[in-house]
Amino acid sequence: MFSKAHFTKLAAITVLVASLAACAAVSERETPGEYLDDAAITTKVIAAIVQDPVLEKNQVNVETFHNVVQLSGFVDSNQSLSRAGELARTIKGVRSVQNNLIVRTPK
Structure with missing residues (x-):
């Protein structure tokens, strides 16, 4: 199973990937x-x-x-x-x- 540290890292990576994806959507505009x-x-x-x-x-x-x-x-x-x-x-x-x-x- 996942420990609390693994879950925290996974959550941080998920937030980072979502942020980068949002920036990619904006790049077509500005x-x-x-x-x-x-x-x-x-x-x-x-x-x-x-x-x-x-x-x-x-x-x-x-x-x-x-x-x-x-x-x-x-x-x-x-x-x-x-x-x-x-x-x-x-x-x-x-x-x-x-x-x-x-x-x-x-x-």
């Missing part, structure tokens, strides 16, 4: 490390946009997945559209930028 890297990139891009005098603060939405930054929202000019993309590209770790901003024309 690992925890990648998620943190992407979150840091998003934060840096947002900070750069907020500090820029050309851009309106709440017009640009930023999302990052696998170091690819996606910009979305409505801006007032082509200059703002270009500037947001330029700022995102300057952030360390950004592989590419998908600039999906739309210039809103005045009524």
Whole structure:
């Protein structure tokens, strides 16, 4: 039969294998490390946009997945559209930028 020590080791191995299996399921999407890297990139891009005098603060939405930054929202000019993309590209770790901003024309 199993002693208490054997049962404890078996339980620990089972938990470890289950944890690794859970990580494997996430790897098709994003690992925890990648998620943190992407979150840091998003934060840096947002900070750069907020500090820029050309851009309106709440017009640009930023999302990052696998170091690819996606910009979305409505801006007032082509200059703002270009500037947001330029700022995102300057952030360390950004592989590419998908600039999906739309210039809103005045009524």
